Amino acid sequence: MNKSFFEEVYEVVRLIPQGRVTSYGAIARYLGTGKSSRMVGWAMNSSHLAATDIPAHRVVNRQGLLTGKMHFGTGDEMKNLLEKEGIEVQGDQIIHFTNCFWDPNKELL
DNA sequence: CGATTGACGTACG
DNA sequence: TCGTACGCCAATC
Known part of the structure; x- marks a missing residue:
């Protein structure tokens, strides 16, 4: 329970399936x-400092x-990773974003 | 210890 | 529809 805000964020981000993104x-x-x-x-900013690997590229606004x-x-790193997972990215914008959107409130809850 | 910033989002005009 | 203001909490200056 008493997990820090960061810990919970990391956990949810880790649960994001490949080829999906969340906000x-x-x-x-x-x-x-x-x-x-x-x-x-x-x-997320501290995610790269965390010991665990956080797929922060799956988290967008x-x-x-x-x-x-x-x-x-x-x-190009983030875009490359997303495209590699099958997510279409144009410039900094994810194409079919709503189609790839993964809502923890809807999927997990 | 006080002020500012930050990978955002919602509310209001 | 677009622009501005505010909130939220922690870290950094």
Whole structure:
């Protein structure tokens, strides 16, 4: 229970199936934080520091935009990973985003 | 210890 | 429909 906000975020992100994506807000709502979606982004920022491997490239904003691609080192890293999983990405925008969207509140809950 | 920032989202005008 | 304002919590300056 008393898991830190980051821990819960990591757990949910790890549960994201390959070829699917979710949004910061979806995770935030699943954790019950609701509007504190910023914390999800902050957790993702620290995700690369975490011992566990977090597929943060599967987490995008509500628009399906790869806002955090710059944090993967190179700007092509995140897009490459998503395309490799079968997700169509044009520039920083995920195509058919709603089709690939994975809502933890709907899938897990 | 106070102010600012941050990979967001919702509300209001 | 677009632009601005606010909230949320933690980390950093």
